[in-house]
Amino acid sequence: MPHVLRHCFLGLVASCLLLTSCDKKSEADPSIAGIAVANPDFSTLENAAVRGGVVEVLTNKNPDDPAGNFTVFAPNNAAFSRLGLNTADDLNSLQKDFLTSTLLYHVANGTLAAPNLLPNSTSASAFKGVTRRIINRGGYLYVNGSRILLTDVKASNGTIHIIDKVLLATNADIVQSAVALASAQVFVQPELTYLVEAVLYCDLAPALTATPGSAPLTVYAPTDQAFKNLLAQLLGRPSTSPADIRLLPKATVTAVLLNHVVAGGKFTSELPEGGTNTSLGGGTLTFGAFTNGTLPVRSTGNGTATANMVIPDVQCTNGVVHVIDKVLLP
Structure with a gap:
């Protein structure tokens, strides 16, 4: 996809995301969980959050941040599909504890806005503080091996960055x-x-x-x-x-x-x-x-x-x- 068309496409995705969210919710900025529910491209993430027991966390304000914010690197449906996870039933192939840990690995305390996604920088996650790394490859930003497709989607309790692969970490050797x-x-x-x-x-x-x-x-x-x-x-x-x-x-x-x-x-x-x-x-x-x-x-x-x-x-x-x-x- 040519560079100009790619940016147009991502801009359209952002617009659709925000418009769909506002149509589904009366508030201008729904919660992170609300945005996932409102947008069909995050249906697998929504199902994962339900099974992993993190919906309430991503619906409410963050008690560990003065501003009440989280930052979430949100895998879209295509990201889950890479792992053969396309439906709610598919998620049953994962142990629940591992699914919960995986979801928390996508979450950070506070606001980590796009200008702070600097190459070679790291950030702690909500999964026992396991860190992620920001990498620049060919002018595109990656978190670990997942490309960041869209940044700074605003929610009432934080910020979402959309990624193309599910982040995986074990907190073990x-x-x-x-x-x-x-x-x-x-x-x-x-x-x-x-x-x-x-x-x-x-x-x-x-x-x-x-x-x-x-x-x-x-x-x-x-x-x-x-x-x-x-x-x-x-x-x-x-x-x-x-x-x-x-x-x-x-x-x-x-x-x-x-x-x-x-x-x-x-x-x-x-x-x-x-x-x-x-x-x-x-x-x-x-x-x-x-x-x-x-x-x-x-x-x-x-x-x-x-x-x-x-x-x-x-x-x-x-x-x-x-x-x-x-x-x-x-």
């Missing part, structure tokens, strides 16, 4: 976060069970655990299906259990795992389009075009086949995890 997924503490269905088994098999948990002074990491975490697809090729039969990982040589699995880890915690908004990173195993990871907020990634052993980011930009206490749909072979 990379190992604890993977274990939480594998033990169904995030999704109702377990995920990353093969990755956790592989990490334990290779004794790599200490290297991925946050310790005082440890450097941040970026981890590309293959889904269970990605491991099943690889194991089916290697074993000549379908894999039925994460324990099948242990049928492979430990040194081989270790080399593969280290090929998924890169020094430095990077969100998608910071990864090199068309560039490369060197993994901790010494392999080269090559990135494709930065499109719609993600980059495909491939490794030497995969030939021309690329891995797609199915859940990008999960912030952990010692780095960032991008869940991918293919195992990266060195």
Whole structure:
């Protein structure tokens, strides 16, 4: 979309948002929750707020701010759709506690207006004070890996900035976060069970655990299906259990795992389009075009086949995890 048309489109969105809100509510500035209810492009956010128990919070004034304000980075319906969350029923695939924490991660105390969204600045969230980072990429602002589409939508109890991806944070290190997924503490269905088994098999948990002074990491975490697809090729039969990982040589699995880890915690908004990173195993990871907020990634052993980011930009206490749909072979 040309630059001029893009600004016209965003301006139209803002106008429609405010007009629809005023039509639905008699007051000039409805609450943050009221704006979500009034605008159909936030129906999934509305449903999430109901299930996550934060509607009352976003309807009332903020008792922890002298002016009574919140700032909310609000994912639109398309942002939730990236995670396969399109309806109220879809939200039941997430554990309620995780959904509530995720929603609170989008909330900050006080007013964080557009002029204060400065590149490399951080702000604390209502999720146990876990911070978010503002990043400039190509002249556009991102909060972590989520592009800020529209700023400073006014509400009676604060300010809304619209974003194109749901912000995800665990308030745990990379190992604890993977274990939480594998033990169904995030999704109702377990995920990353093969990755956790592989990490334990290779004794790599200490290297991925946050310790005082440890450097941040970026981890590309293959889904269970990605491991099943690889194991089916290697074993000549379908894999039925994460324990099948242990049928492979430990040194081989270790080399593969280290090929998924890169020094430095990077969100998608910071990864090199068309560039490369060197993994901790010494392999080269090559990135494709930065499109719609993600980059495909491939490794030497995969030939021309690329891995797609199915859940990008999960912030952990010692780095960032991008869940991918293919195992990266060195």
